[in-house]
Amino acid sequence: MLPHAIAPYLQEYRGVLHVADHSVMDLRERFGSNVFVFSESQITDNVRSLQRAYQRHYPRFRIMYASKACSNLEVLRHIVSLECGLDANSGGELFKARLIGASPERIVYNGTSKSVDEVTQGVIAGIRAFNVDSISELKRIGDIAHRLGLTANVMPRVIPGVLGGTVAGFETGHVGSKFGMPFEDLPEVVRVLRDYPCLKFRGFHCHVGSQVVRAEAFASAMRTVVAEMVRFGRETGFMADTMNMGGGFPIPLVPEGTMPVHRDGSPLPEDVQALMRGTLSIPDVAAETAAAWNAAGADPADFDVFIEPGRSVIGTAGILLSTIEARKTRPDGVDWLLTDCGFNTMPETLWYDWYYHIVSGNRASEPADTAFRVGGPLCDTGDSQHDETGRGRLPNVRWLPKNTGIGDCLVVVGTGAYCIEQQSNYNGRPRAAAVMVRTNGVVEWIARRETYEDLVARDFGSGVAR
Ligand SMILES: Cc1ncc(COP(=O)(O)O)c(C=O)c1O
Numbered sequence: 382m383l384p385h386a387i388a389p390y391l392q393e394y395r396g397v398l399h400v401a402d403h404s405v406m407d408l409r410e411r412f413g414s415n416v417f418v419f420s421e422s423q424i425t426d427n428v429r430s431l432q433r434a435y436q437r438h439y440p441r442f443r444i445m446y447a448s449k450a451c452s453n454l455e456v457l458r459h460i461v462s463l464e465c466g467l468d469a470n471s472g473g474e475l476f477k478a479r480l481i482g483a484s485p486e487r488i489v490y491n492g493t494s495k496s497v498d499e500v501t502q503g504v505i506a507g508i509r510a511f512n513v514d515s516i517s518e519l520k521r522i523g524d525i526a527h528r529l530g531l532t533a534n535v536m537p538r539v540i541p542g543v544l545g546g547t548v549a550g551f552e553t554g555h556v557g558s559k560f561g562m563p564f565e566d567l568p569e570v571v572r573v574l575r576d577y578p579c580l581k582f583r584g585f586h587c588h589v590g591s592q593v594v595r596a597e598a599f600a601s602a603m604r605t606v607v608a609e610m611v612r613f614g615r616e617t618g619f620m621a622d623t624m625n626m627g628g629g630f631p632i633p634l635v636p637e638g639t640m641p642v643h644r645d646g647s648p649l650p651e652d653v654q655a656l657m658r659g660t661l662s663i664p665d666v667a668a669e670t671a672a673a674w675n676a677a678g679a680d681p682a683d684f685d686v687f688i689e690p691g692r693s694v695i696g697t698a699g700i701l702l703s704t705i706e707a708r709k710t711r712p713d714g715v716d717w718l719l720t721d722c723g724f725n726t727m728p729e730t731l732w733y734d735w736y737y738h739i740v741s742g743n744r745a746s747e748p749a750d751t752a753f754r755v756g757g758p759l760c761d762t763g764d765s766q767h768d769e770t771g772r773g774r775l776p777n778v779r780w781l782p783k784n785t786g787i788g789d790c791l792v793v794v795g796t797g798a799y800c801i802e803q804q805s806n807y808n809g810r811p812r813a814a815a816v817m818v819r820t821n822g823v824v825e826w827i828a829r830r831e832t833y834e835d836l837v838a839r840d841f842g843s844g845v846a847r
Contacts, residue, residue, distance in 0.1 A: 384738055386637035387697055387795045390420040390818075393745040398792055401822045405702055405742035405790055408816070413830055414704040414790075415722045415813035417801050421459055422820045423698040428463045431630075431690060434664040438671035439686040445489050447628050448474045450691025450798040451699070455817055455827040457481050460694065466509065468628075468689045472499035479506060489586075489625065489687065491538070493559055500525050503533070510536045512586040512625060514561055516569050523577030532579050536625060537562055537570050538586040539609065541602030545593030545629060547656060548733045554589040554602060561587070564609055571617050582619045584684065585610050588627030591692060594655050599626070599666045603673035611677050623685040626670060630693035631659035634736050634795055641736070641776040644715065644752045653774050657736055663693075692798040699797025701726065701813070702742065705789045706758070715752050715778060720791055723757025723764045725807040727793070727800050731763055734774035739766060739781070742790030747782035755779045755791075759808050801828070806836055 384391060391398050398405045400418055408418055428444060435442045444465040448457060452474055457467065458481045466487030469475040478488050488508040495503075495511075495518060503511060504526050513519045513535050526533040538561040541554045553560045562570070574580055587606050589598050603626060614620040634657040635641060641657075642648055649657070674681045703722035710716050729735035739755065741747070755766040768775040781791075804812040811831030818824050837843035 384636045384740055384794045386633040387635070387738060388420075388423070388700055389697075390423050391700070391792070391794070396744065396746040398740070398742045398745045400700070400818050403818060403824055405792055408824065409702045409704070409742075409790055411824075412814055412816050412826070414702055415726055416702050416830075417699050417796065417813055417815040417828075418702060419456065419695075419699045419797060419815065419817040419827065421817050424456070424459055424695060425463060425820065427694050427698060428460065428465060431663060431688070431693065432464075434667040435686070435688065437664075438667050439681045441682065441685045443487070443685065443687050444694070445487070445625070445687045445689045446694055447689045447691030448478065449802065451695045451802055452477050453801060453815060453827050454481055455825075456695060457483070461487070466687070468691075472496070472502055475499070475502055475506065475508075485509065489536075489689070491586075491689075495521070497521065497525065501529070504529055504531050507531070508534065510534045510583055510586070510623065510625065512536050512538045514538050516562065516566055516573060519570060519573045519580070520577075523573060523580050526579040527577060532581050534581050534583050536583050536586045536623065537567070538588070539564060539567075539606055541587045541589060541605050543589055543598045543601045543605075544595070545590035545598040546595035546652070547590045547592045547629075547631075548735075550733055551591040553591075554587065554598070567609075567613060571619065574619060582621070584621030584623035584625070586625040586627065588689065589629050591629050592631045592656060592659060593629040594631050594659060594661060596661050596666055596669070599629075600669035600673050602626070603670040604676065607674050607677040607679055611679050621684065623687065625687040625689065628689040628691055628693070630663060630666070630690050631656075631661050632692055632696040632795060632798075633657075633659040635738055641780065643776050644778040649776060650773065696795055696798035699795075699800070701793040701796040701800065703791045703793060705785065705787050705791060708786050711754075715754055717754045717756055718781070718785060718791075719756050719758065721758055722791070722793065723759040723808070723810070724761070725759060725805045725810050726757075726813055727796060728803045728805065729799055730766065734768070734772055736775055737766070737793045737796055739779055740792050740794065741782050741785055742792045744782040744785060744789065747784070749780045749782055751781060751783040751785070752778035753781050753785065755781075758810070806831070809836060811836060
């Protein structure tokens with residue numbers, strides 16, 4: 382089954398998967414393994430469909446792409462060229478946004494623990510908004526802006542008090558998480574705003590979570606936050622001109638109409654299946670959030686309205702090419718396939734038991750009817766692509782063509798978000814390269830492969846660090 386819903390640009394030709402005219406075997410030969418392959422046209426399509434859905438209801442709409450999902454400079458450049466702004470989550474991401482020439486008017490800055498240096502950078506740059514996570518941060522921004530004689534745009538991040546139906550580590554919209562401020566903090570926000578005329582209140586920010594599959598969560602968050610914004614303006618005189626509704630739209634993790642099962646054919650839990658299907662109608666969500674504005678007596682046309690998607694912009698636009706380096710036979714009849722691609726390359730497999738769909742690159746026309754265990758090269762039992770530790774969120778085998786073996790190319794789809802960004806050098810493994818297949822079909826490097834010298838470049842005594 383081809384992964385059309387996850388990576389529509391992947392086509393099978395003579396049994397081999399292709400991106401545009403490039404066979405994955407040629408790409409792997411030319412750029413090495415592991416290599417991330419991004420489709421520029423898929424990024425464009427993802428951005429355009431979000432813009433189409435939201436612009437219908439929000440005339441002053443902008444995507445502030447969550448660069449934490451993938452902040453490769455070429456990826457950022459392309460996204461910014463599509464009239465998007467950027468959401469930075471650190472001084473480093475702010476630096477990257479500035480480096481590619483993003484206008485400060487199109488940069489917002491998230492994060493729970495912004496340092497003095499980071500806040501200073503944002504204030505000097507004159508960014509569109511600090512999404513302010515706490516009262517103490519609001520005061521810190523006020524102190525710094527005052528000292529610099531500058532004005533800082535601020536948008537308190539409020540807690541909408543909803544659950545998105547995602548993995549616990551991605552639920553950020555409830556009061557038990559570390560993010561944002563409860564509405565009870567708003568009187569103190571008002572006092573701080575009054576104390577610091579250098580703080581310019583622009584509106585509110587909220588965010589439900591990531592891979593949010595409960596459509597109602599977005600509308601419910603907006604009903605609460607827009608009503609609060611209206612009340613806040615009426616009672617305090619601080620009138621919002623902007624609303625940031627956050628990100629979190631899901632992507633499909635499995636091909637349409639399929640669902641991985643355990644070796645004995647038994648299904649995964651229903652909540653896990655919902656997460657894997659990742660289906661949500663963005664046009665419906667946009668319409669339902671807009672209805673929440675109307676219900677609160679606010680007209681979206683009077684506001685700059687932002688969303689901050691990451692995964693839904695870049696997740697389906699990237700695949701990862703890997704190589705099977707070993708195959709071993711087990712007496713229970715389920716063979717192991719050992720690849721060169723571990724959780725150092727896709728850490729969320731370990732942290733969240735995240736499911737990345739795997740297909741054969743060079744046996745694409747053969748049925749994926751044989752159960753395998755699939756492991757990476759790392760020295761951990763948990764370095765596997767199936768349920769190896771009994772937590773029950775992943776299938777206990779992976780299904781691939783029967784003759785899959787050494788040298789084959791396994792294509793891990795839906796790896797555009799939160800992979801390249803989270804890679805590590807664990808076990809002395811250089812981080813993977815990345816290439817982009819441009820809209821005109823040309824393939825270009827966008828990140829070189831790390832070398833062994835890179836591995837030691839920061840260590841004193843290596844002869845490289847000085
Ligand atoms: C504040 C904020 N905005 C946006 C995002 C992007 O989320 P996603 O990549 O799921 O769209 C995140 C990630 O969780 C976030 O914390």
